[in-house]
Amino acid sequence: MSPDDARQVDEVVTVSGRRISAEKFVFACGPWLPKIFPRLLGERIHPTRQEVFYFGAPGGDGRFRAPAMPIWIDFNEEAYGLPDLDGRGVKIAIDRHGPPFDPDNGDRVASSEGLSEARACLARRLPSLKDAPLLESRVCQYENTSNGDFLIDRHPDFENVWLVGGGSGHGFKHGPAVAEYVAARIEGSDKGIEPRFSLESKKSTRERAVY
Numbered sequence: 001m002s003p004d005d006a007r008q009v010d011e012v013v014t015v016s017g018r019r020i021s022a023e024k025f026v027f028a029c030g031p032w033l034p035k036i037f038p039r040l041l042g043e044r045i046h047p048t049r050q051e052v053f054y055f056g057a058p059g060g061d062g063r064f065r066a067p068a069m070p071i072w073i074d075f076n077e078e079a080y081g082l083p084d085l086d087g088r089g090v091k092i093a094i095d096r097h098g099p100p101f102d103p104d105n106g107d108r109v110a111s112s113e114g115l116s117e118a119r120a121c122l123a124r125r126l127p128s129l130k131d132a133p134l135l136e137s138r139v140c141q142y143e144n145t146s147n148g149d150f151l152i153d154r155h156p157d158f159e160n161v162w163l164v165g166g167g168s169g170h171g172f173k174h175g176p177a178v179a180e181y182v183a184a185r186i187e188g189s190d191k192g193i194e195p196r197f198s199l200e201s202k203k204s205t206r207e208r209a210v211y
Contacts (some may be wrong), residue, residue: 043204049101049116054089110137
């Protein structure tokens with residue numbers, strides 16, 4: 001169905017019963033996007049559980065703070081790390097896709113297995129920190145598309161509804177550029193359209209091409 005043939009949405013109703021009217025609607029709901037549009041996106045966006053850990057560096061040791069320590073990523077070991085920023089500790093995370101995750105009901109306590117793997121990575125890359133104390137851990141989620149590219153496209157059935165998501169672990173750092181791209185599409189500009197962001201390009205099988 002082309003945009004000229006598609007219907008218009010006049011309002012949306014929240015689960016609490018609130019009615020929201022607008023000329024255009026943008027759904028940028030992260031891992032909740034496939035839950036809001038299950039038939040359309042349930043097999044195209046897959047939220048996964050991702051664990052991150054922060055380890056304490058010795059007091060007064062500047063080797064593990066920026067700019068002495070850079071951000072790094074190792075695609076072979078599927079891990080990345082950040083220096084100690086604002087005293088929060090050195091961040092270590094495994095970057096491969098984790099198990100399926102429900103953003104409403106998923107367990108947000110990091111696992112002992114995840115901690116062991118992060119410590120092993122820390123020992124390989126920063127052996128001076130192999131016994132560093134754990135300061136903080138978090139369970140986040142990626143909302144992965146089939147290939148790792150963003151989803152930024154019009155809903156196929158509603159001319160004034162836009163779907164924005166599929167951050168696939170790298171959406172946040174592209175936020176300003178994504179916002180400009182989305183605004184241009186909503187305003188009707190055809191300049192710089194990227195086919196990789198289309199709904200059509202998102203398949204039900206996952207073949208991660210973008211990290």
